[in-house]
Amino acid sequence: MKIKRGDTVVVVSGNDRGQRGTVQRVIPNTHQVVVGGINIIKKHQKPVQTGGRSKTQPGIIEFEAPIDVAKVRLVCPSCSELTRVGYAFDEDGAKVRICKQCDAVIR
Template sequence: MQRIKKGDTVLVIAGKDKGTRGEVLRVLPKADRVVVERVNIVKKHQRPVQAGRGQMQPGRIEFEAPIHMSNVMLVCTQCSEATRVGFRVTEDDKKVRVCHKCGKDID
């Protein structure tokens, strides 16, 4: 069971984007990393591409690089606080995430 899922809102608690909230775009479970909207933006210079008539296309792309899961905290959907995540098993044997701050289910 994952602590953080795609579509969650998280708060960045370390690194250059500390304090930023954003939506989780991708989870990389094996690497323990997440890609968060507008967080850890990397500018990459591509080699200029020759585009017809000798024109050079501007070769710069920006994208969100993955950050480690330990650098983010889940923002609770119920109380909007960044929180540690607990788990509980419901009556119908489903595992749901629980907010440590307000005690409510997050899923």
């Protein structure tokens, strides 16, 4: 996955297009990411009955649903441009991500 937790991304398609957020979770299996404040889903929470006592409060819960990683673009922390990620090797031989706009290493 080219996107990692903690990255700042901008949504480039869908209802949240143009919005910016921080990646909170990466789901490699489905190529999805959860981005803070993006793709908010409202869900009606029903009370769960256990032995006659209500365990959870009824109401509306909001949470960020995962979105396809193809719908977001990384914002480079160095040049602040929307960018694509390339790979390079640092002086220790470790694979690092680089910004294709400014060639800065993205940690």
